[in-house]
Amino acid sequence: MAWDASQKIPTLSPAWVDAFLRHRLKKGERWFCSFAYASDELVGVLPTIVVPHPVLGERWPLLHTPFDNETTPSCDILLAPEEAGAALQALLAEAERQAPNHIGLDLKAVRQGSPAWRALQSGSDGYVVHRGRRSMYSFLDVQGDFDTYLGNFSHMGRNLRRFRKKLERLGAVSVEIRKESTADENLLLEFLALEASGWKGRNGTAILNDHNLVDFYTTVARNFAMRGHLEWHAIRVNNRLVAAQMAVQCGATLILLKYAFDEDFADCRPGTLLTEVTLREAFSRSDLDEVNPMSDFDAHRLWHMSSDEYIDIHLVRRSAFPVLLQLPRTLYHEYVRPRIPEAVKVVYRKLKHPGDHKPRRAAEAAQLRQADQETELR
Structure with a gap:
């Protein structure tokens, strides 16, 4: 069901949800998972995280789908399109039984085209939407x-040929594409070491700096490899890993999860x-029609990627107390945040992450390499 979902994202898959529930729950959080059936057919799945309210505690919890900024940018309800409305109502009713005093349910980054939008148009009994x-996350039609x-x-095309020639001057270049039976978790540690060798390692934000993240991505790699849906793409120079990417297939979409490169080779791009x-x-494969990095970076513009809209949905219980508690947040996201000037957001992000050290520019990397060579000659 997750494989064929119109959202085309792996976070709806049991392979992903299993890794999240094992390694990404915070202290005090618990979970339950609800399943809706029409006769014997599965038509809806709702994995739910139960979070104590920051003021009122466990008596008035908040519910949300599996989500965090580091690993899982999007996760909404998995619904069969032809039964979306009825399945949604059944899953919400079960949420009421499992957490009777919950204030609301948040669906994180619901992609345009998700059956959840169609289901909500027919109403959500007991909730204000x-x-x-x-x-806006990038994607490319392949x-x-x-x-x-x-x-x-x-x-x-000319630039790519120039970069390849520069790389080939440094040694024997080889390209690896591992998928299906040839892709497993064995490349993960080498990939994590490559990521930690760069600016993320300098910032302390590399995956290796957080054992929970290591465990999460190890489980993700293992779970998707067992289904034949894990992929690794890599470039080596003299057998040294200089660029690598972890990806998973979800239906006809290839999701690009993480990539890293060796900054010593930065001038070769x-x-x-x-x-x-x-x-x-991806363009050569008949089983793919989309590549999706589930992110939005400047580099995506270089490749003329399109963007699709993902929106948080807040279902607030239709009673005075929950509505009053959630009102400031919903007003902020619905009316205030869209009107904040982009320049203000840029300044805020810089203040929030003042110590970020981005990858070295090509010229800087070349200067450092030349300095190293001169040192060796001395």
Whole structure:
């Protein structure tokens, strides 16, 4: 059911939810999972995290689907499109039985086209529906021919050839694509070491800095590998890993989870070359029609990726007390946040993360390499 879902995201899969419930729950949180059936057919699934209210505690809990900013940017209700309305009502009724005093249910980053939107149009008994934070995540339609797609960019093909030649001057270059039976968790530790060697390691934000994150991605890799849906894309120079990407397949979509590159090779643009490897492979496959990094970075504009809308849905219990408790937050996300100038948001993000050290620029990396060589000559 998750494989065929119109959202085309892996966070609805039991392989992902299992990893989240094992490794991403915070202290004091608990969970339950509800299933809706029409006769013998599964038509709805709602994994739910129960969070004590920050003021009122467990007596008036908050509910949300599995979500956190570090690992799981989107997760909503899994619904069969033809039974979406009835399945939603059944799942909400079960949430009431499992947590009778809950204030509301948050569905995190519901993708445009999700059956949840259609189900909510027919009503949600006992709840007031508010739209919350809006995010735009990139995706690329990979139906067609890669060389034709690349031909739409004025200088991209020439730049890619130049980057490859620079990389080849440094040693023997090899490309690895591991999928289905050849992809497992064994490459994960090498990938994590590569990520930690760069700016994330300097910032203390690499996966290796958090054992819970290591456990989470290990379980994700293992779970998807068991189903034949894990993929690794990598570039090596003289067998040294210089760029790598972890991906999973969900239906006809390839989800790009994490990537890293060796900053010592930054002037060769190994990340750009790895993206070329990934997209060329995706365009060649009949089982894929979309590549989705489930994020929004400037680099995506370089590849002319499109964007799709993901919106938080807040279902607030239809009674005075919950509505009053949730009103400030829903008003902020619905009316205030969309009107904050982008310049103000940029300043806020800089103040929030003042110590970030981004990857070295190509010129800086070349200067450092030259300095190292001069030191060796001395």
